[in-house]
Amino acid sequence: MAVDKLKQQKHEVSVEIGGRTITFETGWLAKQAAGSVLVREQNSAVFVAVTRADPRPGLGFFPMTVEYREKTSAAGKFPGGFFKREARPSAKEILTMRMTDRPLRPMFKEGYVDETQINGMAMSADPDLDPDMLMINGGSCATMLSGLPFDGPVGAVRMGRVNGEFVVNPTYDQVDEGELNMVVAGTLDGISMVEAGANELTEDQIIEALQVAHESIVKLCKAQLELVEKVGVEKYDWTPPEGPPxxxxxxxxxxxxxxxxxxxxxxxxxxxxxxxxxxxxxxxxxxxxxxxxxxxxxxxxxxxxxxxxxxxxxxxxxxx
Missing domain, CATH: 1.10.10 (Arc Repressor Mutant, subunit A)
Incomplete structure (x- = not known):
């Protein structure tokens, strides 16, 4: 795949979410990928790249793969003990892959069946913050930068509730102490995925949490669109297949x-x-x-x- 000159230039966009700054950077890593982005929040950094294979006519399904790994090097360590190498994906990594797949897969155009891979890796891990939300947002942003037929962007946040107050992207301690642990993903227009555990919250409180979450999701989506505009992404030349008569x-x-x-x-x-x-x-x-x-x-x-x-x-x- 040819390297676009604009993709060789570094571009970045920042947005404040939950009192912390999330930054989307592109143009200096994985330049030959269809789209790539480095997402930062405090000392956490997750790199995501999207690649696409050549079309295979007649394929009856969409072969999209999401891969996410949290290397021990992200915490400044290396594997020790009996196993000296990285093992298979942990349960946490698999759940993050699934949470990334669920809101992104339906956003691809109907009929698009080119093999697509979304690969994410935690480059740096903040001891207080879970990097999984960076993976979901990075997956959406990298897909937007790829120009593939994708009706994004998609934003995602984790909602917590501590001492009666909602917290966007809470720390590990706030999740443990709080009454709510809810992941919300969506678009500019609405919410597309909710995964939650709560300690006997009322329906009104859950609805309020969703509303607060969507406000941050809109900010994340707008930041991704701003980055796409800065880069000047060219759309992938794809023609939707004809539907049945x-x-x-x-x-x-x-x-x-x-x-x-x-x-x-x-x-x-x-x-x-x-x-x-x-x-x-x-x-x-x-x-x-x-x-x-x-x-x-x-x-x-x-x-x-x-x-x-x-x-x-x-x-x-x-x-x-």
Whole structure:
């Protein structure tokens, strides 16, 4: 991948979150990555790079991988004892990967299936602060800088509550002492992910925490957009795939949607899954044939029926 001249220049943007400054820096690390950023908060620094492989036509899923490691060198140490090397990812690292994946994956454009990797590493660790929120924000920022078809930015903060006051990105001690430990991710327009544990807080208190969190998320998103504007990111040349013909979608919907909506109400998980799979198989078998065109049509029919899950659940929740 060619190195863009603008990406060789150092750019940075800072924003104050929770009384501390978070800085996004780019242009001097991993210049050949599609997008890279170093996110700092006090003595914590997390580096994130986004890379993309060449397109593979016909791929039926989005192969995105998130990798995050907290090297012992980030704390000024090296592994000792029996194992002298870094081991497999810890539970903490795996959870951080998942928290990064969840808010970012849905923001990629529908139909984009190029293999994409988001690699993060804690370069420096502040003894008082968890670097996981820097990974989520850095993953979003690096993806924005890559120019990939991504409807970001995404911001993330951790919310705590100490002595009745909400704290944005609390320290380890504040999390231990407080009544709330909640991770909130979202965009300029709203919240997309919440993961929380709390000590018997009321619904109003949780809603207030979400509102406070979103105010900081908006600041983080605006900072990322400012950095993207400074760099002058060029969008990746990507054309969305054509969707299935409307007539074919309507035909499948008329035949199978009513049964699908009825079946999705089955309470037993295994029974429901088996019944929904049977409906999907019926659709595939109806259109399947020996020639390649029929097989492609059968796969498309199965995909359309599988997509009924979202329509049916939304229909039941909103209208019934």
């Amino acid at each position: 409307e007539e074919f979608v309507n035909e499948i919907r008329e035949k199978y949607y009513a049964d699908f909506k009825k079946t999705i109400r089955i309470k037993g998980k295994h029974e429901r899954t088996a019944a929904l799979k049977e409906i999907k198989n019926r659709a595939v078998e109806e259109y399947n044939g020996e020639d390649e065109e029929s097989q492609a049509k059968a796969r498309l029919a199965g995909k359309i029926v599988g997509g009924f899950k979202y329509d049916a659940l939304r229909d039941i929740i909103l209208n019934e």
